[in-house]
Amino acid sequence: MSQADYRLSIASIFKETPDEWERHKDSETVATLEKNLSSITDNFSFKVPGVKAVEELTKKCISFSTIGTYCKCKFKYFLNYVLGLQPVPEEILELSYMDAGSVFHAVLSDHLGRGVPLDQSLENHLKRYSGSVNKSLFKRRFDQMLRDLEDYLEFDRIRSSELGERVLHTEFAFGFDDSEDSSLHLTNKICFRGFIDRIDMLENENLFIIDYKSGTSSSSAVPEQLIIYSMAVEQAFSNEGRYVNGGEFRLIKGKTKSKPFGVEYEDGERVWRFRKNLNFLTYDPAESGRITDAELVEAIEGVVDSIASGEFSAETRKNEEPKGCFLCDFREICDLLKWRQKGVPTDG
Ligand code: SF4
Structure with a gap:
């Protein structure tokens, strides 16, 4: 990134207000931003060497929302997890x-x-x-x-x-330094941690996973997240021989308050079945709402590979325009990108 691009990024963060820039130019935030931006070696292509991005994913356990962010907007992932920008x-x-x-x-x-x-x-x-x-x-x-x-x-x-269920646990944490239950190693390289809102016990003494959503719609409900949670819970309860039979998103303010899923076995293979109006983020199923363990692993590996390749364009995983720009904390910086895409010279 050139010096001019760096200055424009800063200006974008401070809404191009000279007074704000004067107040903040010597701050720690700006120093960190400069350090982060200096690791970009390509000339404003937003492709960075994959090493740093992959380190974020493979050297430590991540929450599913990290993968979800990339699928919803690759550029947002770049700003948040590669550059480490934290908008106020x-x-x-x-x-x-x-x-x-x-x-x-x-x-x-x-x-x-x-x-x-x-x-x-x-x-x-x-x-x-x-x-x-x-x-x-x-x-x-x-x-x-x-x-x-x-x-x-x-x-x-x-x-x-x-x-026929009763509450067994609330705020069940796994994979954090101070949590009793260990992380979920989906593969040798991909490790998840998380925070599960609620685990209920069914009459058959198996388990039911609940994730609250505080909005009125299920747009933020990501099926893969409940699968990862279910796998972590089964791991935690393996010594008791309990399995997850199903679960659901519960919408605190929604009209239709439950979005359930169930677990089935087909030819010895575990299948997760969600309601048809819940879309997977990492995977395009042949049959709506249906995914197997193997398909999930392959889909998440594909996302990690894409991150490793340095692909951070302002698009979704499916190369579509992101839907959440209006509420995105990084929209100020995105204006810079749009400005650059219009072909304004960089050395001004
Ligand atoms: S404003 Fe939109 S394109 Fe830009 S980072 Fe946010 S979601 Fe992505």
Whole structure:
């Protein structure tokens, strides 16, 4: 990357405001960015030697969202995991989508896993994310989220009773330094860690995996993530001889609140079957919603190979235009890329 490109990247981050640049030019953030950008040896092709990108994936355990980010936008993966850029979230009046999700997850875990009263848990967690908002705004948020949680828990109670399941674990972590359960080695080179919202036990004493989604739609629900979680849970419970029979995404605010999957065996091969409206991120199935263990491994290996090749264009895995640009933290930097693609010279 040339000096001019570097300056433009910085300017893009600071929204091309000279005053902001003056304030930040000697900061640690800019120094880190310069160091990261200097590792790009090609002349603004956004192809970097695969070594660093692959190190990220193979020298340590990763969460499935790392693979998912690449499949949704290769360039976003590059900015986030290769350059290590961490955008500062904008201050907004309402809770951000991410923060609201964190509050919902934490409260459900407290309430269903440890019996903490709903309103008490919500107040505690909401305070952590609400900063210095005034009392009336806090109360408005609290009341709305309490209503959403009460509605969801009514659904959850009925659904769990239909399935004959009970909560066994909430916030089950695997593969982290401080977690009791070990990482999942999908292959010799690909190792996952993760954080599972909930594991239930069915009447037959086998297991059922639940992942909460705090939005109203299932667009962020990635089937492969539940498969990785199921494999990690089976590994953790192998000494008890328990298997995962199925699981589902549960949408806290969605109209249709459950998106289930089941596990079947065909000719001795394990098959994961999801509802047809859930799309795999890493794989294009011959039959909608169906994937085997071997197909999953091959698909994820294919994504890792693509990362290793240094392919980081602003496209999805299927070479389509990314869908999440509007909400993407990196859209400012992407404007630079679009500007460059229009052919503006680099040495200005
Ligand atoms: S703004 Fe869009 S193209 Fe750019 S990194 Fe984000 S998702 Fe990718």
